[in-house]
Amino acid sequence: MLSESARMTTAAALRFRIQEPNARARATSVIALDPASEPFVARLAEDRWNHATFLKWPEEVGAAGPGADGWLTTFDGRRTRIREAVDSADQVIMVAAAGGRADAAALIGRACSDRRVTTTALIVGAADAADADISKTLAQLRPWSLMVVIASSDDYVRDMMTALRV
């Protein structure tokens, strides 16, 4: 007689796998941390996503940042508090250009850590960047990210977001 495992792992038996959706859409905030990554995130924002908000670190506040209770802006110029952007998200994706200033990672990362929101950081434009530039950005992202990805191909972020059902 066939074992339970043998009977249940055939392609025929697997046709009975329940077809109902098994997860709700996860709310995702995608944040450009520096001016160099903004066009990249802006292009992503033009695509269709299930539940994504696209934000950027306001250029005018510069490296000093807007303070612990600071704010981000949408790509159409509306302000939103970091706390609100994090509170409304199940996961936060931070995007920084290789060699770019990613000071905002600390502020956003701390807010995520306080609220137990998962963080992923991506360094884009790595294909043509010097190792020193990547290292500089990496050092700023690393303490605040559960996962850091250094992608030589910028289309990786789109694939990753699709894979994560953003």
Add this chain to the structure above:
Amino acid sequence: MLRKEQNDLLTQTGPGTPGGRLFRSYWVPALLAGELPENDCPPVRVKLLSERLIAFRDSNGRYGLMDEFCAHRGVSLWFARNEECGLRCPYHGWKYDHTGQCVEVPSEPEASGFAGKIKLKSYPLIEKGGVLWTYMGDPASQPPEPEWEFITVPAGHTYTSKRLQESNWLQAMEGGIDSSHVSFLHRGDLNSDPLFKGAKGNQYNLSDSRPVFEVVESPGGLYIGARRNAEDGKYYWRITQWVMPSFTMIAPRGNHSVHGHFWIPIDDDTCWTWSFDYHPIRELTAAELAAMRDGKGIHVKVEPGTYRPLANKDNDYLIDRAAQKAGRTFSGVEGIGMQDASLQESMGPVVDRTKENLVSTDNGIIMARHRLLKAVKALVDKGIAPPGVAAEHQRVRSAAIVLPPDQPFKDGAREAMIARPSVAHASV
């Protein structure tokens, strides 16, 4: 998740498929050299990439790998006589040499030249490091011979095994780059398995069960770094190598040997899991070899005379619920290899990736799929050879290393991630 057409593209590797064309760009392991132990030994059936083949070793020691079936009436050449530099079909005596060329058709006059017009499809088969390798692609694009370190060290330094896995190659391979499962599924084995225990790195593993990951593209595939806390604010890094399409190398532990896998499609529902262990600078000890043969470490005990694991789906993987409850094993299945295989096979022959819900720590898997899909497209659309074909992509090592907190592992372990003859691997 992957769309269905992407999943099909990566999981289907038969002739004429894009995924099959990718695999046919590489030398792939076909047999253990010990399966053809001597000249004129019995031929061996081989199914690879959904092609049924027969392998043999002729009277002069030359290896042949060709279409399993006689061109005359379709008899399996597994029944053939291996004699006088060829395989002779026992039905009507047609004979083939190691290239698949028919050299005798006894019923036809020799002068007719009929035999010269018959040739079975064949592939080169070479021995390197105790493994027989084949290249099943376009002969005009045949790459240089494989250069993986485990097949270039002296024979006494290396041990390779293979086992049948009853799932598609991709879900098996993805387990090899999914570092976050180790803290759960294999947690019982670090301090007990003779091929792992005693390493200082194990303490870092067990004291910090929430590693942080970094995924970095390498020339041949990926470096996947798992970071845990060490002393004095430093980080303990375990760096896995993935080289396209299906080679992985796991970070070593202490002075134990370094190890890894190949996953090679048999067909779309099954694959060979190849497992190797080697030490760059010393011979493996008798105790280590005995442990490997006994299914310890990443190796698996198999049914005698076969490569099917002793614990398999027909016996529910010998699951031991009492051991699971007592915490001796996390899943109830014994041994690292079968802990992985049992769960991967439970997904079914080809897992439906449209239903999965990946999370941030799955970025190694996501990136590997991304690179595979891009490589397939570049190969099919433009004929560009994929990463992993070049010898320098194969001369890599995994590493375990402690680094200052501000040092990227790619910099700190740069030298350690390159295979160098007679240089020890970086291990903690």
